[in-house]
Amino acid sequence: MKIGGLQKLTLIDYPGHVAATVFLCGCNLRCPWCYSKELVLPELIKNQPEIVEKDFFGFLSERKGLLEGVVVCGGEPTINEDLVRFVGKIKRMDFLVKLDTNGSNPAILRDLFKKHLIDYVAMDIKQSPKSSRKYNEATGLKAGLLKIKESIGLIKNSGVDYEFRTTIVPHVHTKEDIIEIAKWLAPAKKYYLQGFRGEKTINPQLEGQRPFSDEELLDIRKIIAPFFEICEIR
Ligand code: SF4
Numbered sequence: 500m501k502i503g504g505l506q507k508l509t510l511i512d513y514p515g516h517v518a519a520t521v522f523l524c525g526c527n528l529r530c531p532w533c534y535s536k537e538l539v540l541p542e543l544i545k546n547q548p549e550i551v552e553k554d555f556f557g558f559l560s561e562r563k564g565l566l567e568g569v570v571v572c573g574g575e576p577t578i579n580e581d582l583v584r585f586v587g588k589i590k591r592m593d594f595l596v597k598l599d600t601n602g603s604n605p606a607i608l609r610d611l612f613k614k615h616l617i618d619y620v621a622m623d624i625k626q627s628p629k630s631s632r633k634y635n636e637a638t639g640l641k642a643g644l645l646k647i648k649e650s651i652g653l654i655k656n657s658g659v660d661y662e663f664r665t666t667i668v669p670h671v672h673t674k675e676d677i678i679e680i681a682k683w684l685a686p687a688k689k690y691y692l693q694g695f696r697g698e699k700t701i702n703p704q705l706e707g708q709r710p711f712s713d714e715e716l717l718d719i720r721k722i723i724a725p726f727f728e729i730c731e732i733r
Contacts, residue, residue: 500579501525502550503538505558509570513597513619514662518568521555523582526575528601529639530625531702532668532695538574539701552585559592568595568618577604586616597621602650603642612657620654620661626672627679637671639701655687662689664733667716669695669708677719685726692716693733 504522506512512520524547526539537543559569569589576582577600589596597619598611611617624647626637631644654661663684667677677692684690695710711719716732724730 500552500581500585501544501547502552502555503544503547503574505550505555507558507562508566512570512572513568513595516567516595516597517565518570518595518597519559519562519566520570520572523571523573523576523579525578526573526601527578527603527640528575528625528642529701530637531639531700532666532671532705533701534696534699535574536699536701556588556592559589559594563592566594568597570597570599572599575601575603577601577607582607583610583614583616586611587614590616595619599623600650601625601638601642602647602654605646605649605653608650608653612653612659617657617659620657620659622650622654622661622663624651624663624665624680624684627676628683629679651684660688662691663687664691664693666693666695667711667719668705669710670705674715674719678722681723681726681730687727689729689731690723690727691731691733692720 501524503524506520509518509520512518522538524538524544533539537547586596595618598617599621602622626634634644635641665680697706697708700706720730720732
């Protein structure tokens with residue numbers, strides 16, 4: 500496991516909590532719109548300064564009583580075999596843990612839930628489940644649609660607070676795709692539509708592309724909101 504970044508304070512990454520965010524290097528996908536390529540592409544990861552785990556936990560010790568939680572994100576945190584150990588160590592220090600994941604590793608999710616190591620999960624839904632081919636096109640590499648479906652079920656039945664979210668990308672998603680995603684997830688607690696930022700994307704062809712307009716996003720939200728307890732645009 501390589502820790503490639505640490506945001507020492509965030510008021511927005513962990514809903515309702517003052518938190519720090521730790522960024523783990525590496526990802527099993529290559530979403531064309533990803534703007535964290537320095538944490539995803541091996542040739543860039545090797546240039547990413549590493550934060551030694553001991554220093555990270557030293558930082559957390561100093562922030563006890565000041566921070567409520569830690570957001571564990573990436574890259575994709577679940578590609579790390581020792582994620583359960585890492586998260587367990589954070590929990591033993593009495594911090595809440597939020598995990599950001601692409602949902603491709605239900606086995607690790609199951610283990611984390613079983614051990615009560617997670618307090619909030621945010622899972623990215625990359626595309627409609629119409630076909631594996633379509634989902635894989637959106638993720639750049641094979642995501643494993645069956646595993647994605649398994650993770651959705653696990654999260655919804657975990658008893659742990661959660662959200663699903665989709666970054667809506669021009670030339671990747673259509674309005675119909677998002678409606679299909681909503682029907683697939685429904686009923687569910689929270690679903691967020693995230694605007695696309697055409698900056699330093701993995702696929703350079705997406706840089707500078709016009710995102711969906713506020714009106715288009717509001718129109719989609721109006722259609723899918725009844726499927727969720729909370730459905731918002733970020
Ligand atoms: S899952 Fe996709 S968006 Fe998330 S870090 Fe990996 S490549 Fe980037």
